[in-house]
Amino acid sequence: MADNMITIHIIDREGVTHDLEAPTDMNMNVMEVCRSYELPVEGRCGGMAMCATCQCYLESDTELPEQSDSELDMLDEAFFVEDNSRLGCQIHISDEIDGIVLKLAPEGN
Amino acid sequence: MIETDIIIIGAGPVGIFTVFEAGLLKLKCHLIDSLPQAGGQLTEIYPKKPIYDIPGYPTVDAGELVDKLMEQSAPFKPGFTLGESAVTIDEVEDDMFIVTTNKGTKHKAPIVMIAGGLGVFEPRKPPVENLEKFEDNGVEYIIKDPEMYQDKKVVVAGGGDSALDWSIYLVENNIASELSLVHRRSSFRGHLDSVQKVMDLAEAGKINLITEAEVVGLNGNGSLDAVQIKHKDGSSVEKSTDHFVPLFGLKPSLGPIGDWGLEIEKNAIKVNTRDYSTNRPGIYAIGDVNTYEGKLKLILCGFHEGTIAVQSAFARIYPDKKNVLKYTTVNGVNGFE
Numbered sequence: 001m002a003d004n005m006i007t008i009h010i011i012d013r014e015g016v017t018h019d020l021e022a023p024t025d026m027n028m029n030v031m032e033v034c035r036s037y038e039l040p041v042e043g044r045c046g047g048m049a050m051c052a053t054c055q056c057y058l059e060s061d062t063e064l065p066e067q068s069d070s071e072l073d074m075l076d077e078a079f080f081v082e083d084n085s086r087l088g089c090q091i092h093i094s095d096e097i098d099g100i101v102l103k104l105a106p107e108g109n
Numbered sequence: 110m111i112e113t114d115i116i117i118i119g120a121g122p123v124g125i126f127t128v129f130e131a132g133l134l135k136l137k138c139h140l141i142d143s144l145p146q147a148g149g150q151l152t153e154i155y156p157k158k159p160i161y162d163i164p165g166y167p168t169v170d171a172g173e174l175v176d177k178l179m180e181q182s183a184p185f186k187p188g189f190t191l192g193e194s195a196v197t198i199d200e201v202e203d204d205m206f207i208v209t210t211n212k213g214t215k216h217k218a219p220i221v222m223i224a225g226g227l228g229v230f231e232p233r234k235p236p237v238e239n240l241e242k243f244e245d246n247g248v249e250y251i252i253k254d255p256e257m258y259q260d261k262k263v264v265v266a267g268g269g270d271s272a273l274d275w276s277i278y279l280v281e282n283n284i285a286s287e288l289s290l291v292h293r294r295s296s297f298r299g300h301l302d303s304v305q306k307v308m309d310l311a312e313a314g315k316i317n318l319i320t321e322a323e324v325v326g327l328n329g330n331g332s333l334d335a336v337q338i339k340h341k342d343g344s345s346v347e348k349s350t351d352h353f354v355p356l357f358g359l360k361p362s363l364g365p366i367g368d369w370g371l372e373i374e375k376n377a378i379k380v381n382t383r384d385y386s387t388n389r390p391g392i393y394a395i396g397d398v399n400t401y402e403g404k405l406k407l408i409l410c411g412f413h414e415g416t417i418a419v420q421s422a423f424a425r426i427y428p429d430k431k432n433v434l435k436y437t438t439v440n441g442v443n444g445f446e
Contacts, residue, residue: 044227044361046406050154051360073298076268077357079236081293108236109360 006098010034011059013104022093030056030088030102041104047089052078054088055105062100064091080105111188113139115422116208116218118195121149123396123411124224125178125187131419132185134432137445139216140187141208143194143229148175150226153359162409174408184444190214194229196365198392206391220391220422223371223378224415225398227361235266235355239327247333248353255279258352260286264336266324267356268292273303275356280315289317289348291324291338327353366398374400384421385414391425393418 004025010018022033031054034041042053049070055078058064064086067075071090075081085105091097115131117124120142128138144153148171156172163169169177193210198221201207208216232250234240240248252258252275263285265276272290279285290307297304311318319338326337328347335349363376372379372388377400380386385393395418396411404410423432 045154048155048158076294076298077233079233079357106236109233 006093006095008033008093008097009060009099009101010039010056011101011103012039013106017101024093024095026093028093030054030091030093030100032089033093034088034104039104040107041088042107043089045089049074049087049090052087052105052109053107055080055085055109056088056102057082057105058084058086058100059103060099060101062097064097079109110207111139111190111214111216113137113188113216113218114426115139115220115222115419116141116206116216117187117222117224118142118208119149119224119226119396119398120144120147120189120191121224121226121396122151122174122178122408123226123415124149124222125175125182126412127222127224127395127415127419128182128185128187129178130416131422132182132445133435133437133442134419134423136220136419136423136426137185138187139190139218141190141193141195141210141216143192145192147179147189147191148172150361151175153230160408162407164409184442186445190216194364198369198389200391204391219426220393222415222418222422223366223387223392223394223398224396224411225366225394226396227363228366228398229364230359230361231364232355233357233360235324235357237324237327237355240355243327243329243333243353246331247329247351248327248355250355252354255282255284258284260284261351262287262289262349263352263354264289264291264324264348264350265354265356266291268294268297268299269356269358270299270303271358272356273297273299273307275354276316277303277306277310280310287317287350288315289319289350291319291322293321293323295320324353324355377404385418386421393422 004023005021008020020037031043044053045051071087114136115138117138117140120140131138151171158171159168193212195208196211197209199207206221265272276290280288310316321341322338324336325339328335335347336353339345378394380394380399382401385395387394395414397406
């Protein structure tokens with residue numbers, strides 16, 4: 001694979017897994033990568049952790065940095081939240097998350 | 110009937126700046142917005158967040174930018190219909206439009222500019238079965254008239270400031286006969302003093318605090334009788350109540366914009382980039398609400414779109430008048446009397 005590229009695995013709401021190549025040098029997050037591949041992720045607030053339309057469930061044992069207060073605040077008010085809920089916009093594309101598996105949460109937030 | 114030159118639907122940054130650009134051409138504007146204050150999502154969602162890509166401002170808080178835009182547009186005396194959402198756009202004789210709000214306020218102008226951003230802000234509704242069946246029959250998403258809860262049993266859901274503050278209000282003013290506050294987590298992230306007050310009222314037995322739980326169902330024959338509350342451990346209880354008030358903030362949705370006979374693509378209005386006109390002559394769409402090849406949802410780009418659109422609007426209103434671009438540096442800003 002080219003330098004500066006990792007693969008993230010997104011399970012959509014129909015259960016289909018999409019293997020997406022994502023660049024680590026474009027300051028992107030998971031929500032933006034999903035949108036660039038036209039997966040059904042709304043990202044309404046643009047990535048400010050102020051809506052939960054990019055909520056997903058962490059399905060792999062990838063180590064992620066601790067969640068920020070703003071992410072926890074938003075998840076506090078979100079619907080369909082589980083213990084492994086994350087906001088895609090708060091997951092930075094970096095080498096550390098190569099191979100991560102995320103499942104999109106239902107629509108309705 | 111409110112009459113003006115340009116009706117602007119949406120009082121966000123792009124709508125407000127368009128008042129200024131229209132004013133330079135001596136066109137008067139009236140803004141309509143569903144929110145009770147101007148500023149759109151900048152004021153409603155992120156007033157304290159910094160914005161770094163407004164030319165000339167290395168950094169500016171969203172709320173401050175709105176204040177400055179209002180100040181800049183003030184000489185052109187815009188009118189406002191706030192707290193009402195535009196529902197219909199009807200064409201009448203003499204190439205005029207009538208825009209009517211959900212409260213029946215009518216506005217008449219030869220030009221309509223839709224600067225609706227992400228759409229109309231509506232309450233976020235939790236995914237509870239039957240919820241819509243009980244709307245206005247025991248389920249309310251906004252507390253408009255607290256007196257309606259006098260001596261009633263009320264279940265409030267949510268963990269933010271509005272859930273906390275209304276719970277406190279309904280108890281401290283001896284309104285609700287019984288108040289339960291249901292929240293999905295054990296901690297609250299509202300203002301610390303509100304959280305403390307709720308904890309104190311719970312301690313004193315005045316608020317029935319139900320945490321690590323969610324309302325998952327509603328029961329009643331016609332009007333609401335009880336809510337089904339599911340705890341994190343899987344157990345479930347039925348709680349009798351007169352009202353269920355889920356307070357989970359607001360979210361924008363395209364709403365009636367989709368019914369105005371405009372060409373919609375990817376949840377946005379398609380425009381001609383020559384002048385940001387829509388497929389309905391006389392109606393323009395500017396800012397985040399529009400789409401075209403190469404569209405960028407930036408405030409900066411919305412300012413440009415509004416500026417171009419008012420030139421086209423002028424030519425439409427005054428087809429025989431000559432118009433030349435005048436620099437504000439040369440002419441100054443000559444506001445309306």
